Amino acid sequence: MFKVKHIISLFVGIVSLLASNQCINAQPISAPVIHCIAIDSAGAATVTWTIPADTNNSFVSYNIFTSKTRPAGYTNSANVAPDNQNSTTITSINASTVPYYFYATTTSGTVSASSDTVESIFLSVANGGGVALLHWTPMCTPNLPTFNGWYYIYREYKYKWTLVDSTKLLNYSDTITYCNAVLNYKIVTNDASGCQSSSNWSGGTFQNNIPPVMPVMDSVSVGPTGNIEISWYPSPTKDVVGYYIYENINNAWIIIDSVYGINTTSFNLTGASPGTGSLSFRIAGFDSCHNVSAEDNPQHTIYLQQTPDNCTQTNKLSWNKYVDAPPVTGGGGGYNLFEYEIYVSINGGAYTVLKINPADSVTYIQTGLSTKETLCYFVVAVDSVHHNITASSNIICYQVTTPPGPKFDYMRSATVINNSTQNQVNWYVDTGAGIQEFIIKRSNEPGTKQVYVGSISAATHTVYYSFTDPSADPNTQSYTYVVYSEDSCSIITDSTQIGQTIYLTASGDNSGTNTLNWNAYGDWTNGVNKYNIFRNEDGGAFSLISSVSGSSTNYTDNVSAIITGQGIFGYYVQAMEQQPSTSPLADTSTSNIAYAYQDPRMYIPNAFDPKGVNKVFRPVTVFVDLQNYDFTIYDRWGQLLFETTDPTQGWDGTFHGPLVQEGVYIYHIQYTSGKGEYFNQRGWVMMLK
Secondary structure, eight states: OOOHHHHHHHHHHHHHHHHHTOOTTSOOOOOOEEEEEEEOTTSOEEEEEEOOOOTTSOOOEEEEEEESSSSSOOEEEEEEOOTTOOEEEEOSSOTTTSOOEEEEEEESSSBOOOOOOEEOOOEEEEEOSSEEEEEEOOSSSSOOTTBOSOEEEEEEETTEEEEEEEESSSEEEEEOOSSSEEEEEEEEEEBTTSOEEEOOOEEEEEOOOOOOOOOEEEEEEEOTTSOEEEEEEOOSOTTEEEEEEEEEETTEEEEEEEEEOTTOOEEEEOSOOTTSSOOEEEEEEEETTOOBOOOOOOEEOBOEEEEEETTTTEEEEEEOOOOOOOBOOSSSOSBOOEEEEEEEEETTOOOEEEEEEOTTOOEEEEOOOOTTOEEEEEEEEEETTTSOOEEEBOOEEEEOOOSSOOOEEEEEEEEEETTTTEEEEEEEEEOOSOEEEEEEEEESSTTSOOEEEEEEEOTTOOSEEEEEESSOOTTTOOOEEEEEEEETTSOEEEEOOOEEOOOEEEEEOTTSEEEEEEOOOBOOTTOEEEEEEEEEETTOOOEEEEEEETTOOEEEEEOTTOOSSOSEEEEEEEEEEOOOSSOSOOOEEEOOOEEEEOOOEEEOOSEEOTTSSOOSBOOEEESOOGGGOEEEEEOTTOOEEEEESOTTOOBOSBSSSSBOOSEEEEEEEEEEOTTOOEEEEEEEEEEOO
């Protein structure tokens, strides 16, 4: 008994056969095998099939039938006449809202049997609270023999489709990383015949609201300048875009900053006060939708304190335990236990390990201190299992004194400061006990009479001091300075060596060289290592151009290769100290700023051709003041043809549009040099055509 759809197919085939006048007794052609069904955004379906063999040229049409239900209700939706056509698009259906079923027949001498029924892939998408839940139907059960079994999931965001993943299942969960985004999805399959099937489009508005996984802190450490160095392991959540840094301020956790990048795993905090107490920090990750993870356990800086005793020449160090570091990975589990390495620097030297304390010991007393030593300390907590997690404390320093004691002053430098307007005296002091004031005296030459220029209090007992001379004029001469130490009884007990400032002079000549001369800096204990020479052009930024030995007091600068600017060259010299034995620092002294001037240079061609190689007549200038430049062209009757104040502009031989006549024309150039000298130049130029 024929099915209803076969009767309809037979009827359509007979009608088509009569219309084509073909023989009813011709051999039937097999039905085409449907391999792919692709649904577009409007719900139209493109059906692709394999063309059956037609041995006796009896082909009439391929007939595609569709239905919303598998058992019945099929409609002939397309008749394809060309026998070499293997696909057609059916727009009379809407496969966006429900799946459709398809089969095909071939009309030739008769109507073929129906092909296997194939279903369009129908996709439905549900919002799972930060996850898009995708489910779809297969084209056929079991799968078509030419289908490899893989489903490719595509996602559309802002009109751009992206391959998300692939699976052999009929469902997929897509974790949303977008914020309040409209997303569409479709499923695509590949067939061995070369065609693709695709599902309907389905989607909606999604919001990522899943907090990231919490990052784990590695350590909190105090850097050498008092900065706080915080580090952590990155969150494993892929859409993390940054981390919040929290500090416990007045018993409340406050976000003090944020950093961006999932693999950014450190933060450097400046301006904190690790020398006043232990500081507490914690970390949380956040994603692009501002979902914030839980906060990791807090970690606390090591706060190092000291209790020195000048009489017994001892110093007691104490600090808080380092706790809440991450668990040990491997080697028995549990949380890290820390041992403490105590470091000391003597008189500014390199830090060395003074003592290693076990995890339960957070104090140490150093004995046998030597008078006049400056000691600096810090403590490092090191995990006792792998030794790969460390945290440093703040640095504290102590100058050992036993009253009364000797005093020592060292002149670090006498230097010119504040853009060559003042002199500054800097010195290093191992104060000992009893100094209350420093007195600064000055003379015009070494060995001549000294005059009082000022004093400053020594009550702060710091190591480094500076004094700015209010009355010196560093642009006219060199000065020598001495700093005297005065104790509480107003008695001078010690003095530095002299410090002599550098006075620099500079002059230029017309050969393109500038000559510098200066007096030698005096007096560092080990002398001058070298002089660095700095130069600027036309008031720009200074840069280092050369260095000469510490015995040199002059330098010749060849500036002939410089062909731009106004020819104003500023210089200063910087003396570099040989490493002294009495100070841990090598210092510098800077001279006044001296200026050298180069006269302007100008090249003026005597002919040009607006239609040739040299199309524009323009003087080539070097070291000309751009603010006072004027270039004019006149004809021989005195009519002004061209004028400009821009040295980069020239005359192209025109006047109000057209070219002037070939001939001789007069030019007039006015300009000033960098030091303000006025120049006036006239001449003629031949214009050729």
